[in-house]
Amino acid sequence: MQSPLKPSTFFGNYVADVITSMVKILQDWAWTFCFFLSGDFLSTQKDFFKDPHRHWQASVAYVNVLIPLLCLLPVWFRLMQVC
Numbered sequence: 001m002q003s004p005l006k007p008s009t010f011f012g013n014y015v016a017d018v019i020t021s022m023v024k025i026l027q028d029w030a031w032t033f034c035f036f037l038s039g040d041f042l043s044t045q046k047d048f049f050k051d052p053h054r055h056w057q058a059s060v061a062y063v064n065v066l067i068p069l070l071c072l073l074p075v076w077f078r079l080m081q082v083c
Contacts (some may be wrong), residue, residue: 008081016081019074026070034062 008016019026038056056062 004080004083013081016074016078020078023071023074026074027067030062030066030070034066 034056040055
């Protein structure tokens with residue numbers, strides 16, 4: 001995490017490469033985490049189709065904050081290593 005200030009080590013490069021490659025998996029983990037925390041796994045399909053906009057998948061925090069951060073942060077860490 002000190003990459004712009006200090007030279008990065010082999011281990012730091014390897015971890016940054018792995019995390020950069022796992023962006024889609026991180027998004028899936030975030031979706032799963034939100035799905036179980038919200039309790040949506042307890043609702044039926046009928047409940048979902050009644051009011052689909054009340055669910056967390058359509059929330060501004062999930063769509064416009066969490067997912068873009070999960071896409072940007074690993075790439076940002078990798079960029080700081082090579083700068």
